[in-house]
Amino acid sequence: MKTLVRHRLFWPTAALVGLIAINAIARPAFIKITIRDGELYGALIDILRNSAPLMLVALGMTLVIATRGIDLSVGAIMAVSGAVALQIIAGSDEPNNIGVVAVAVGVAMLVSLVLGAWNGLLVSVMGIQPIIATLVLMFAGRGVALLITGGKITTVNSSPYKVIATGFFLLLPVAFLIAMAIVAIVAFVERRSALGVLTEAVGINPEASRLAGVRSRGIIWGAYIVSGLLSGIAGIIYTSNISAADANAAGLFIELYAILAVVLGGNSLMGGKFSIAGTVVGVLFIQTLDSTILFLGVSPAQSPVFFALVVVVVVLIQSPRLHRLARRVSQSRRAPQAASTPEEVAA
Amino acid sequence: MTAVDTVPRPAKVGSFRSFMSRRASLMPTFAAVAILILIFIGAQMEFGNFITPRNISSLLLDNAYLLILAVGMTFVIITSGIDLSVGSVMAFTGIWLAKLLAGGTSAIIAIPAIVLGGAVIGLLIGVLIQYFDVQPFIASLAGLFLARGLAFVVSLQSIRVENKAVLWLQSTRWHLGSWYITPTGILALLVVAVGAFVMQYTRFGRTIYAIGGNEQSARLMGLNIARTKVLVYVISGTCAGLAGLVLTAYSGAGYPRNGIGTELDAIAAVVIGGTLLTGGTGYVLGSMVGVFVFGTINTVISFMGAEQSWTRIIVGVLLLVFIVVQRAIVARAERRR
Numbered sequence: 001m002k003t004l005v006r007h008r009l010f011w012p013t014a015a016l017v018g019l020i021a022i023n024a025i026a027r028p029a030f031i032k033i034t035i036r037d038g039e040l041y042g043a044l045i046d047i048l049r050n051s052a053p054l055m056l057v058a059l060g061m062t063l064v065i066a067t068r069g070i071d072l073s074v075g076a077i078m079a080v081s082g083a084v085a086l087q088i089i090a091g092s093d094e095p096n097n098i099g100v101v102a103v104a105v106g107v108a109m110l111v112s113l114v115l116g117a118w119n120g121l122l123v124s125v126m127g128i129q130p131i132i133a134t135l136v137l138m139f140a141g142r143g144v145a146l147l148i149t150g151g152k153i154t155t156v157n158s159s160p161y162k163v164i165a166t167g168f169f170l171l172l173p174v175a176f177l178i179a180m181a182i183v184a185i186v187a188f189v190e191r192r193s194a195l196g197v198l199t200e201a202v203g204i205n206p207e208a209s210r211l212a213g214v215r216s217r218g219i220i221w222g223a224y225i226v227s228g229l230l231s232g233i234a235g236i237i238y239t240s241n242i243s244a245a246d247a248n249a250a251g252l253f254i255e256l257y258a259i260l261a262v263v264l265g266g267n268s269l270m271g272g273k274f275s276i277a278g279t280v281v282g283v284l285f286i287q288t289l290d291s292t293i294l295f296l297g298v299s300p301a302q303s304p305v306f307f308a309l310v311v312v313v314v315v316l317i318q319s320p321r322l323h324r325l326a327r328r329v330s331q332s333r334r335a336p337q338a339a340s341t342p343e344e345v346a347a
Numbered sequence: 348m349t350a351v352d353t354v355p356r357p358a359k360v361g362s363f364r365s366f367m368s369r370r371a372s373l374m375p376t377f378a379a380v381a382i383l384i385l386i387f388i389g390a391q392m393e394f395g396n397f398i399t400p401r402n403i404s405s406l407l408l409d410n411a412y413l414l415i416l417a418v419g420m421t422f423v424i425i426t427s428g429i430d431l432s433v434g435s436v437m438a439f440t441g442i443w444l445a446k447l448l449a450g451g452t453s454a455i456i457a458i459p460a461i462v463l464g465g466a467v468i469g470l471l472i473g474v475l476i477q478y479f480d481v482q483p484f485i486a487s488l489a490g491l492f493l494a495r496g497l498a499f500v501v502s503l504q505s506i507r508v509e510n511k512a513v514l515w516l517q518s519t520r521w522h523l524g525s526w527y528i529t530p531t532g533i534l535a536l537l538v539v540a541v542g543a544f545v546m547q548y549t550r551f552g553r554t555i556y557a558i559g560g561n562e563q564s565a566r567l568m569g570l571n572i573a574r575t576k577v578l579v580y581v582i583s584g585t586c587a588g589l590a591g592l593v594l595t596a597y598s599g600a601g602y603p604r605n606g607i608g609t610e611l612d613a614i615a616a617v618v619i620g621g622t623l624l625t626g627g628t629g630y631v632l633g634s635m636v637g638v639f640v641f642g643t644i645n646t647v648i649s650f651m652g653a654e655q656s657w658t659r660i661i662v663g664v665l666l667l668v669f670i671v672v673q674r675a676i677v678a679r680a681e682r683r684r
Binding site: 129137 | 492654662
């Protein structure tokens, strides 16, 4: 039992299960899942489907944070990638052609990969602080996206593209399957090769890992490239869901939610050890909380207040000062007991 | 004669060099001034009617809120912190002001209330950072969420301002020839002046530089780190509150969607103005130049009739250039050490 409580995923998972339980009690329909036309329906399925973009962005963010970095540009990359994909589809003669959609998705992914590589170049080669280096793209990226769409909201009517976010395959939403497949691939590569351990080494002590012969430059660069690519895919799913590329709204604040998901999953912002499963739990928690807030009848615009409270609670729980305080309280509670035993012996 | 001629010259060059090395921290700010002048000259040559009193006066008017935000941001960044919450806090205080005034509260009560509201959010952020070891980035992120949510709690729609005192701040124009200045412009310049004075000539200001230079050394010197670091965020929050007032007066309404991304504009202006994001070096007056560079680029873009999104791209490129140059300066200083 104690080892279970001590497990790093215990508290994030407990929080998620607790939140789902509260929802289930408040509205029993929440956990009801029905099958209709070979597709699963229900609030929980919606959460899984809607979590896909955040899942991908948070996954990339996990790797970047593990190298002691941060990627602020993910939302901007989402906007650019979505704009590129929709612009290609909208510009073609037959938007329902699967080949056109494939080209659009491919080009969008390539662009986001290049943007990620640009971030990595600034951080790993030029040695600029990650916050600052990715700030440049966060700032300019949305401008580029607006330029691509010509300042308008590009809309398309393309059924193959629409499938990416709203389709179902083997009862489950396609978007969720895409996200899960990518999570599985990344987890497999990181954990079944030495890459994960090397990433943690770079994050824990860059200098020591360099002396130990770890090529930190390539590892850090790779983390930003993956983050850029995954953000690009997230942008494709996002635009597919609404069939429109809104350069201002796409991925707005997603960098903040992604960082929150990483932290909620029990990962440290100081880099080093990371848990992909933790991030997945963190993302699901955020998405469930979002749905809960909506259910409470709060306007989605006001939901940031709740997230602010969650951020504060989480960082306070992680705060070393509070840990010291808690230890002192538990020690002082134990101390009188220890002091009383000799007296009892004497008596 | 030749001997007489050549002797003082090396001395002059030497004094210039020693001036530059002693004042190396001023270099980026000088570069910003040079860029501002270049943009002005270039735009004047291109359009012919760019450098006019009306244009330059409106530069201050249009960017008054950003100027106030940039002053607060300068304080924070020099302690090597960052405050992402300012744009949202500005939106919150702005819409709150509009709501209070619409509800019949007098401006004499409403204005101090919203500025205080900004200061309290700043205080929360500062306490999280100083007493709970939360990274400035994350703590101010919580502030961003909180203020943005509160703005929507106050009102989901925009609220028009009818109050005469607040509208007076914007609509009054004191003319001097074709130059003019509004009370909001004077307020912004006043904030700059106070900020520059506090930074340069008070014990508190010098402590901020000391913390940014090396927090450990500053602590060993016996400087009051905790109080200073919390106060810096309170100042930034207060500035955001004032900016909310100015923006609401400027647009004649409070709107909860105001200021999305404005924190980035403020950070960009501060960096272009020559403040090092790693802390320890920077000037409030430099940030003012940075804001004017930002504002002038905006004006040029609208003169050209091009997409406003170009502003962000050009400022992003400028930001990149400055960051790389700063990195080079820091690297050189480290090598010399």
